[in-house]
Amino acid sequence: MAAKQSKGGMLAWLGIAFIVILLDQFTKVLIVGFFQLGDSHRVLSFFNVVRVHNTGAAFSFLAHAGGWQRWFFVGLGMVATGFIVWMLRQHGHQRLFAWALSLILGGALGNVIDRLVHGHVVDFLDFHWSFLAPMFPGGHFPAFNIADCGISIGAALLILDELRRVRRS
Numbered sequence: 001m002a003a004k005q006s007k008g009g010m011l012a013w014l015g016i017a018f019i020v021i022l023l024d025q026f027t028k029v030l031i032v033g034f035f036q037l038g039d040s041h042r043v044l045s046f047f048n049v050v051r052v053h054n055t056g057a058a059f060s061f062l063a064h065a066g067g068w069q070r071w072f073f074v075g076l077g078m079v080a081t082g083f084i085v086w087m088l089r090q091h092g093h094q095r096l097f098a099w100a101l102s103l104i105l106g107g108a109l110g111n112v113i114d115r116l117v118h119g120h121v122v123d124f125l126d127f128h129w130s131f132l133a134p135m136f137p138g139g140h141f142p143a144f145n146i147a148d149c150g151i152s153i154g155a156a157l158l159i160l161d162e163l164r165r166v167r168r169s
Contacts, residue, residue: 009092013102014085020106024146025113028122040126048126052143055120070115077112081105096161103154110147121145 035041035051042048055069084105092098114121123143133139 009098010088013088013092013098014105016099016102017106017109020103020147020150021110021113024107024110024150027124027146028114031122031124035124046127046129048128049124050126050143052123052126053118053120054123054143070119074112074115077108077115080108081112084108094161096157096164100154100157100161103150103157105154107147107150107152107154110145110150114147121147123148125149 031049031051035049037051037053040048040050084101088098088101088105091101111121123145125145126140126143128136128138128140130139132141136142
Protein backbone atom coordinates (compact mmCIF):
# COMPACT_ATOMS: atom_id res chain seq x y z
CA MET A 1 0.00 0.00 0.00
CA ALA A 2 2.80 2.46 0.88
CA ALA A 3 4.55 1.80 -2.44
CA LYS A 4 1.35 2.58 -4.32
CA GLN A 5 0.94 5.89 -2.46
CA SER A 6 4.57 6.69 -3.14
CA LYS A 7 4.11 5.95 -6.83
CA GLY A 8 0.98 8.12 -6.95
CA GLY A 9 2.80 10.90 -5.13
CA MET A 10 5.69 10.62 -7.56
CA LEU A 11 3.30 10.93 -10.50
CA ALA A 12 1.83 14.11 -9.00
CA TRP A 13 5.28 15.69 -8.67
CA LEU A 14 6.22 14.65 -12.20
CA GLY A 15 2.86 16.04 -13.34
CA ILE A 16 3.77 19.45 -11.94
CA ALA A 17 7.08 19.33 -13.80
CA PHE A 18 5.22 18.32 -16.97
CA ILE A 19 2.86 21.31 -16.64
CA VAL A 20 5.87 23.66 -16.36
CA ILE A 21 7.38 22.05 -19.48
CA LEU A 22 4.09 22.39 -21.41
CA LEU A 23 3.62 26.06 -20.46
CA ASP A 24 7.24 26.80 -21.25
CA GLN A 25 7.26 25.09 -24.64
CA PHE A 26 3.84 26.48 -25.63
CA THR A 27 4.92 30.06 -24.93
CA LYS A 28 8.18 29.53 -26.79
CA VAL A 29 6.33 28.15 -29.84
CA LEU A 30 4.21 31.33 -29.83
CA ILE A 31 7.28 33.56 -29.59
CA VAL A 32 9.16 31.73 -32.34
CA GLY A 33 6.03 31.78 -34.51
CA PHE A 34 5.18 35.46 -34.12
CA PHE A 35 8.51 37.19 -33.42
CA GLN A 36 11.73 37.45 -35.38
CA LEU A 37 15.01 37.30 -33.47
CA GLY A 38 15.51 40.69 -31.81
CA ASP A 39 11.85 41.80 -32.09
CA SER A 40 10.38 43.63 -29.11
CA HIS A 41 6.78 44.55 -28.28
CA ARG A 42 6.04 46.97 -25.43
CA VAL A 43 3.30 45.66 -23.12
CA LEU A 44 3.72 47.93 -20.08
CA SER A 45 6.07 50.79 -19.25
CA PHE A 46 8.36 48.29 -17.51
CA PHE A 47 7.69 45.11 -19.52
CA ASN A 48 8.32 44.02 -23.10
CA VAL A 49 7.85 40.74 -24.91
CA VAL A 50 10.99 40.09 -26.94
CA ARG A 51 12.69 37.28 -28.78
CA VAL A 52 16.21 36.57 -27.63
CA HIS A 53 18.33 33.45 -28.07
CA ASN A 54 20.67 32.47 -25.25
CA THR A 55 23.38 29.91 -26.01
CA GLY A 56 24.67 30.18 -22.45
CA ALA A 57 23.15 29.71 -19.03
CA ALA A 58 21.74 32.25 -16.57
CA PHE A 59 22.74 35.82 -17.44
CA SER A 60 24.27 34.45 -20.69
CA PHE A 61 27.05 32.70 -18.76
CA LEU A 62 29.30 30.98 -21.34
CA ALA A 63 27.15 32.28 -24.22
CA HIS A 64 30.20 32.91 -26.40
CA ALA A 65 32.12 29.75 -25.53
CA GLY A 66 32.19 28.36 -29.05
CA GLY A 67 29.37 25.80 -29.03
CA TRP A 68 30.58 23.14 -26.60
CA GLN A 69 28.43 24.69 -23.87
CA ARG A 70 25.25 23.47 -25.58
CA TRP A 71 26.13 19.86 -24.84
CA PHE A 72 27.59 20.70 -21.46
CA PHE A 73 24.30 22.30 -20.38
CA VAL A 74 22.26 19.45 -21.88
CA GLY A 75 24.38 16.97 -19.91
CA LEU A 76 24.16 19.06 -16.77
CA GLY A 77 20.37 19.24 -17.18
CA MET A 78 20.13 15.48 -17.57
CA VAL A 79 22.30 14.85 -14.50
CA ALA A 80 20.16 17.34 -12.54
CA THR A 81 17.03 15.54 -13.78
CA GLY A 82 18.28 12.20 -12.50
CA PHE A 83 19.24 13.69 -9.15
CA ILE A 84 15.92 15.52 -8.76
CA VAL A 85 13.88 12.42 -9.61
CA TRP A 86 15.90 10.46 -7.05
CA MET A 87 15.30 13.23 -4.46
CA LEU A 88 11.58 13.21 -5.22
CA ARG A 89 11.48 9.45 -4.64
CA GLN A 90 13.24 9.87 -1.31
CA HIS A 91 11.43 13.00 -0.09
CA GLY A 92 8.16 13.19 -2.04
CA HIS A 93 6.25 13.25 1.25
CA GLN A 94 7.79 16.67 2.08
CA ARG A 95 5.31 18.84 0.19
CA LEU A 96 7.14 22.17 -0.02
CA PHE A 97 10.44 20.50 -0.83
CA ALA A 98 8.81 18.34 -3.51
CA TRP A 99 7.01 21.35 -5.03
CA ALA A 100 10.36 23.13 -5.25
CA LEU A 101 12.05 20.16 -6.90
CA SER A 102 9.16 19.68 -9.34
CA LEU A 103 9.30 23.30 -10.48
CA ILE A 104 13.07 23.14 -10.90
CA LEU A 105 12.77 19.85 -12.79
CA GLY A 106 10.19 21.26 -15.21
CA GLY A 107 12.27 24.38 -15.79
CA ALA A 108 15.49 22.49 -16.32
CA LEU A 109 13.89 20.11 -18.82
CA GLY A 110 12.15 22.98 -20.63
CA ASN A 111 15.51 24.60 -21.29
CA VAL A 112 17.14 21.25 -22.16
CA ILE A 113 14.44 20.74 -24.81
CA ASP A 114 15.31 24.14 -26.30
CA ARG A 115 19.01 23.31 -26.43
CA LEU A 116 18.31 19.98 -28.13
CA VAL A 117 15.78 21.38 -30.64
CA HIS A 118 17.17 24.87 -31.34
CA GLY A 119 20.75 24.82 -30.07
CA HIS A 120 19.89 27.72 -27.74
CA VAL A 121 17.27 28.74 -25.19
CA VAL A 122 14.44 31.05 -26.34
CA ASP A 123 13.91 33.90 -23.86
CA PHE A 124 11.11 36.45 -24.16
CA LEU A 125 10.20 38.14 -20.87
CA ASP A 126 11.94 41.53 -20.64
CA PHE A 127 11.48 43.60 -17.48
CA HIS A 128 13.18 46.96 -17.16
CA TRP A 129 13.36 49.64 -14.49
CA SER A 130 15.65 52.66 -14.27
CA PHE A 131 16.97 51.57 -10.85
CA LEU A 132 18.50 48.51 -12.58
CA ALA A 133 20.55 50.71 -14.95
CA PRO A 134 23.73 50.58 -12.81
CA MET A 135 23.71 46.77 -13.09
CA PHE A 136 22.10 46.11 -16.48
CA PRO A 137 22.30 48.14 -19.74
CA GLY A 138 19.30 50.45 -20.02
CA GLY A 139 17.88 48.97 -16.81
CA HIS A 140 16.83 45.79 -18.66
CA PHE A 141 17.04 42.67 -16.50
CA PRO A 142 18.24 39.81 -18.74
CA ALA A 143 15.33 38.31 -20.70
CA PHE A 144 14.04 35.00 -19.41
CA ASN A 145 11.26 32.45 -19.97
CA ILE A 146 8.72 30.26 -18.15
CA ALA A 147 11.31 27.53 -17.52
CA ASP A 148 13.51 30.10 -15.79
CA CYS A 149 10.49 31.16 -13.69
CA GLY A 150 10.00 27.54 -12.61
CA ILE A 151 13.66 27.24 -11.66
CA SER A 152 13.65 30.56 -9.76
CA ILE A 153 10.39 29.91 -7.90
CA GLY A 154 11.59 26.41 -7.10
CA ALA A 155 14.88 27.78 -5.74
CA ALA A 156 12.97 30.31 -3.60
CA LEU A 157 10.78 27.48 -2.25
CA LEU A 158 13.90 25.45 -1.42
CA ILE A 159 15.21 28.39 0.62
CA LEU A 160 11.84 28.81 2.33
CA ASP A 161 11.70 25.08 3.08
CA GLU A 162 15.16 25.17 4.62
CA LEU A 163 14.33 28.25 6.71
CA ARG A 164 11.20 26.50 7.99
CA ARG A 165 13.23 23.37 8.74
CA VAL A 166 15.87 25.35 10.68
CA ARG A 167 13.20 27.27 12.57
CA ARG A 168 11.51 24.01 13.68
CA SER A 169 14.73 22.54 15.02
